[in-house]
Ligand code: RNT
């Protein structure tokens with residue numbers, strides 16, 4: 001079907017495809033560095049991520065150096081319509097000597113900033129509270145030992161400084177997301193003290209003022225992780241309360257809730273208490289497995305809520321998945337495009353008509369419209385979006401993904 005035919009089909013329902021395409025172009029997705037190298041980072045080449053997060057698989061072509069990771073990300077961007085962002089973790093520093101986590105500085109990330117400036121993209125940042133000897137007990141900011149807490153507080157403060165400088169240099173706020181693995185494998189007897197320690201450490205970390213024009217603090221909750229099954233100190237209730245009180249962003253990761261919960265339902269609810277939201281778009285399978293996101297109901301519903309509740313202006317969309325059994329560049333491309341496709345579908349829904357039906361308690365019409373809409377030619381509108389951005393689709397895309405994967409598969 002041609003775009004013109006699709007455009008007319010949507011117009012018939014009162015939906016303006018041009019307006020949807022214009023809006024989609026303005027929505028940046030923050031592509032996470034860690035899909036490119038299985039969450040290894042550049043401090044040591046053989047470490048495991050720890051903290052209950054795990055990339056499985058041994059597909060050839062993992063990026064081993066910052067240069068390789070940048071080349072891979074550039075290829076991925078060339079297969080994705082629009083301008084996006086890059087999300088760095090502190091352990092991806094690009095420097096000859098490896099400073100400890102409490103010694104990192106902006107200079108250690110300068111090559112990343114130069115690269116981002118050259119591409120005209122923004123950077124986001126994350127302190128790394130895992131894959132380190134001082135995190136081996138799965139306790140960092142809530143550790144009973146004050147010395148260990150102070151070490152991580154210093155890491156967090158430096159990360160905020162670095163993020164602020166990234167934002168100032170690149171001219172757009174850098175979101176600095178705090179996730180700590182802290183928790184207990186077996187049932188603790190004193191959850192309260194652990195939570196008080198986490199709160200006090202966060203307060204100390206966030207105390208030095210940072211200009212919101214340059215950086216935005218975010219906090220990420222989690223239900224449980226492998227190795228911390230009994231209790232996660234930074235649970236949803238903990239961080240929802242914390243973010244509401246302190247005015248930070250709340251990060252909602254799609255894998256960090258009970259499998260039958262969908263964050264689509266939470267967006268409107270939390271947005272009444274926090275100004276801005278960070279998303280970690282992910283696909284949990286049975287647990288927080290971080291599979292590459294599909295264009296499935298979870299993502300479609302989430303995107304629809306972002307549009308319907310008018311939350312796009314205060315939501316930062318980041319991705320969080322890592323699959324080492326497939327081409328890592330293809331994983332980035334497939335996942336990022338799926339996020340965009342979900343947003344496009346949401347922008348093409350006849351939401352006014354649906355809202356009128358719902359308000360009139362006409363749930364039959366609401367259901368019949370959403371189901372009839374599943375047959376609408378979304379693909380033709382996506383084709384047009386990628387064509388205008390000069391990005392391939394279909395078999396041409398698959399050929400490009402294959403070609404690039406072959407070019408990196410002899411990496412050691
Ligand atoms: C872990 C969190 C966290 C990490 C990244 C690497 O469960 O989701 O966001 O995936 O920081």
Ligand code: ZN
Pocket residue numbers: 179220253280320
């Ligand atoms: Zn996450």
